[in-house]
Amino acid sequence: AGAQLSLAMSAQLLRSAHGEEAAAGLARRALPRLLACEGAAAAEAIFALAYHAGSTLDAPLAHRLLLRAVADSEAADAAARLGALKLLGLALAGGGSEAVWGPKPEELLRTVVRRLASLAAIDSSREVRRLAASLEAAAFRGAHPS
Numbered sequence: 001a002g003a004q005l006s007l008a009m010s011a012q013l014l015r016s017a018h019g020e021e022a023a024a025g026l027a028r029r030a031l032p033r034l035l036a037c038e039g040a041a042a043a044e045a046i047f048a049l050a051y052h053a054g055s056t057l058d059a060p061l062a063h064r065l066l067l068r069a070v071a072d073s074e075a076a077d078a079a080a081r082l083g084a085l086k087l088l089g090l091a092l093a094g095g096g097s098e099a100v101w102g103p104k105p106e107e108l109l110r111t112v113v114r115r116l117a118s119l120a121a122i123d124s125s126r127e128v129r130r131l132a133a134s135l136e137a138a139a140f141r142g143a144h145p146s
Contacts, residue, residue, distance in 0.1 A: 020052070020056055021056055024056035024057060028061065031049055031065070034046050034049070035064055035068055040077075040079060040083070043080060043087075044083065046087065047086055050065055054094075059100050065090070066101070066112075067102075069087040069088035070088070070115060072084030073085060078125035085128065088112070092139040116133075116136040120133035120136055
């Protein structure tokens with residue numbers, strides 16, 4: 001947990017001192033290993049690295065972050081679901097190329113829309129419901145899962 005927190009803080013410092021590309025270099029090196037880790041500290045470090053790297057991450061890594069967000073949005077713990085939604089928000093805000101959505105973009109997009117709708121409607125956490133509803137409204141105005 002301590003090492004993961006250090007990575008997150010390093011990304012913030014790199015971005016402040018040397019810009020988004022410097023933080024992205026750290027993210028490209030650290031994220032593949034962090035994506036294999038579980039737990040709140042790993043999730044926080046993943047989000048921080050992705051946030052500070054901004055739009056400079058390549059499509060395959062951004063796709064892995066998107067898949068992690070979708071998977072973690074099904075966690076039993078509300079804090080983990082909330083973290084997953086924040087990571088998903090980064091992916092959605094970045095727009096990205098079709099490559100970010102992977103080999104079956106329509107299928108993943110339908111999964112994301114359905115997951116957001118479900119979390120917004122019935123999640124036990126008020127914060128999760130609010131953030132899911134906000135993401136759904138902002139990213140998918142008029143989109144309906146089929």
